[in-house]
Amino acid sequence: MTAKTIVVGNFKGGVGKTKVSVMTSWEYANVHNKKVLLVDMDPQGNASTLIARSAGITEINKTIFDGFQEGNLENVILNVNENLDLIPAAVSFKNFSKFLYQNFKTDLEQITLLKKLLDPLKEHYDYIFIDVPPTISDYSDNAMMASDYVLIILQAQELSLEGAETYVSYLQFMHDEYEAEIQVLGVLPVLLRAGGRVDQTTVERATELFGEDNVFSNVIKHLERLKAWDVTGIKNIDHHDRKAHQTFLDVVNEMEEKLARFEEEESNV
Ligand SMILES: Nc1ncnc2c1ncn2[C@@H]1O[C@H](COP(=O)(O)OP(=O)(O)OP(=O)(O)O)[C@@H](O)[C@H]1O
Numbered sequence: 001m002t003a004k005t006i007v008v009g010n011f012k013g014g015v016g017k018t019k020v021s022v023m024t025s026w027e028y029a030n031v032h033n034k035k036v037l038l039v040d041m042d043p044q045g046n047a048s049t050l051i052a053r054s055a056g057i058t059e060i061n062k063t064i065f066d067g068f069q070e071g072n073l074e075n076v077i078l079n080v081n082e083n084l085d086l087i088p089a090a091v092s093f094k095n096f097s098k099f100l101y102q103n104f105k106t107d108l109e110q111i112t113l114l115k116k117l118l119d120p121l122k123e124h125y126d127y128i129f130i131d132v133p134p135t136i137s138d139y140s141d142n143a144m145m146a147s148d149y150v151l152i153i154l155q156a157q158e159l160s161l162e163g164a165e166t167y168v169s170y171l172q173f174m175h176d177e178y179e180a181e182i183q184v185l186g187v188l189p190v191l192l193r194a195g196g197r198v199d200q201t202t203v204e205r206a207t208e209l210f211g212e213d214n215v216f217s218n219v220i221k222h223l224e225r226l227k228a229w230d231v232t233g234i235k236n237i238d239h240h241d242r243k244a245h246q247t248f249l250d251v252v253n254e255m256e257e258k259l260a261r262f263e264e265e266e267s268n269v
Pocket residue numbers: 012013014015016017018019020042046132133134190191192220221222223224226227228230
């Protein structure tokens with residue numbers, strides 16, 4: 001088993017990155033019975049909070065920054081349930097850049113630390129998801145260098161590809177500068193606004209930019225229940241819960257198809 005590592009990206013705040021990385025991890029682990037590791041690379045720790053709340057975890061002793069400082073992430077893995085593990089983050093992680101500059105000389109060493117520490121863990125998982133902050137930073141650089149794929153979030157109602165477009169230039173830059181080898185797994189339209197609808201022009205432009213095969217046919221609609229889960233934790237009690245889960249299960253299924261296609265292409269090379 002070697003984990004496929006996927007970062008959920010978009011350089012804009014509050015577009016649903018964390019929700020998508022948490023929920024896809026959750027469905028893969030709890031419904032598809034895959035071994036999943038969710039890595040929280042955001043000092044805000046939103047993914048960690050949501051997972052902890054959902055699993056009734058009240059205390060987090062060690063976080064990702066301890067792992068970086070100790071040069072080993074294995075000891076900071078939090079077992080959430082049978083198939084899901086979490087490497088949690090907390091505000092102390094804000095000193096990541098300072099730590100990198102003080103301890104590593106070259107750019108390349110600084111941005112490949114996560115990769116170096118994550119590689120030995122890959123044999124234990126089917127999937128590793130990485131949640132990142134909405135900034136071009138040491139967090140996102142490390143996540144990108146450690147990942148095989150990026151799932152790009154598209155704000156489907158904003159009449160703009162801002163955020164997703166920036167991501168493409170950044171991918172190109174990282175490839176030219178550091179030979180980053182990361183593939184676009186797909187572009188997932190997300191609707192955060194109530195009453196919003198998928199803007200066809202935006203989706204068409206995304207299709208031109210990323211290629212027809214790369215834009216997900218599933219869309220994450222605006223679901224009040226997803227917001228409620230921020231407070232209650234992830235639930236599965238009534239039909240609103242089931243509808244929210246189904247939304248992400250559909251995405252996971254489409255993701256599986258896309259991954260299978262990539263593997264097939266690779267084996268044909
Ligand atoms: N499909 C959705 N429908 C309704 N609300 C949503 C949906 N997805 C996310 N939200 C809510 O929108 C807010 C932002 O979502 P989220 O934290 O996932 O975004 P983000 O891109 O990770 O933000 P940041 O850039 O701060 O990391 C949260 O309150 C979340 O519950």
